[in-house]
Amino acid sequence: MVSFIAYLRKDEGSDYGVEFPDVPGCVTAGRTLDEARAMAAEALAGHVAALEAEGMPVPVPSTMDALRTDPNREDAVLILVDLEPDLLKPERVNVMIPRHLLGRIDAASGGNRSRFLAEAAEMKLAS
Numbered sequence: 462m463v464s465f466i467a468y469l470r471k472d473e474g475s476d477y478g479v480e481f482p483d484v485p486g487c488v489t490a491g492r493t494l495d496e497a498r499a500m501a502a503e504a505l506a507g508h509v510a511a512l513e514a515e516g517m518p519v520p521v522p523s524t525m526d527a528l529r530t531d532p533n534r535e536d537a538v539l540i541l542v543d544l545e546p547d548l549l550k551p552e553r554v555n556v557m558i559p560r561h562l563l564g565r566i567d568a569a570s571g572g573n574r575s576r577f578l579a580e581a582a583e584m585k586l587a588s
């Protein structure tokens with residue numbers, strides 16, 4: 462498995478911010494350290510998937526030695542984030558939902574229950 466170095470920062474009164482020096486534009490945040498690490502893995506997988514879909518090369522991860530003199534590293538803590546390509550792959554699950562609620566989901570989703578439930582979960586977890 463390939464791992465990328467990420468810069469983790471937290472200013473007082475803010476969330477934990479994460480950025481990848483080797484993957485420009487790939488940034489995320491989390492309220493807790495655990496959430497920031499999970500969001501970093503998801504952001505990295507999504508960014509790499511988007512690069513591959515556009516036929517663009519995936520950056521090669523730098524070593525810690527190579528980033529030692531990076532001026533953007535200043536106050537950051539370095540963490541390793543594993544690139545898990547299957548992280549965004551859909552997985553079949555079995556859930557129990559009351560029939561009346563399922564009818565409302567079907568009406569609101571245009572027939573795509575999976576996307577509706579995934580989007581609802583993302584919104585709930587983001588709040």
